[in-house]
Amino acid sequence: MSANRRRGEIAAELDGQTRRLCLTLGALAELETVYAADDLSALVQRFSSGKLSATDLIRLIGAGLRGAGADVSDREVAAMRAERGAAGFAEIAAELLTATFGGAAPQNP
DSSP states (O other), rough: OOOOOOTTTEEEEEEEEEEEEEEEHHHHHHHHHHHOOOOHHHHHHHHSOOOOOOHHHHHHHHHHHHTTTTTOOOHHHHHHHTTTHHHOOOOHHHHHHHHHHGSSSOOOO
């Protein structure tokens, strides 16, 4: 499965399968609601702090999977496995944020 970086897509291995993730406008609106963010700049500010919790990683990756068309809940994302464990999830989230927002995303969550 190939991801189109120009459209903000990334490919990541979760549960031994390569999956596509994309923070579409719908996925970003979902995150704005969850975080009670007034706008996209508030989301960028939150995520660029570099301090992401496990819950943040679940929500980001879940929104990215749903944005790419997967029918998956945050509960299902929480049960998934990534290579390198929590560090692998953090790398996926950082890559997704960078693909979406460019340099405004955290470098090392």
